[in-house]
Amino acid sequence: GILANFRKILLYLLAAAFGEIFIIFGALVLGWPLPLMAGQILWINLVSDGFPALALTVDPKRKGLMQEPPINPRENLLNFEIKVLITLVSFFAGISTLIIFFLVWSKSGDLVYARSLAFALLGANSLFYVFSCRSLRQPIWQTNIFDNFWLFLAVGIGFCLLASAFYFPPLVF
Secondary structure, three states, X not given: OHHHHHHXXXXXXXXXXXXXHHHHHHHHHHOOOOXXXXXXXXXXXXXXXXXXXXXXXXXXOOOOHHHOOOOOOXXXXXXXXXXXXXXXXXXXXXXXXXXXHHHHHHHHOOHHHHHHHHHHHHHHHHHHHHHHOOXXXXXXXXXXXXXXXXXXXXXXXXHXXXXXXXXXXXXXX
């Protein structure tokens, strides 16, 4: 159970990190201004990713875990399935954020507004995505998202802190 939760945390954090790398790298390759500032990336990593990752440590163990064969001790923490998921989620988060950033920036010409929207999208994406990390064997609609009270609380706090970056003057980027 501990290993399963550790893999969930790795999947969640690495997908978020590689998504951010994809966004910055994509913007540089395309010759665009950076869609996210350093402070925004740090805020997402500390606030939007930190609390949910901590809450995943106490995620309930899946039913039937003890009936499964033991895990091979030589198996990597990042097995093929997790690597594929990290790649897909990072790609989706990166592409969607780059598209929104470009559309808003090209239509309005307002770089600050486009960056703000990219920041909000990436932070919200990360907070929603954590629920799908809870089970690698079942789709999200077949899992009980209310099983982990701490995760629900962490996501709620994450959304409040994400919004505070827009509405609390000392935090406005």
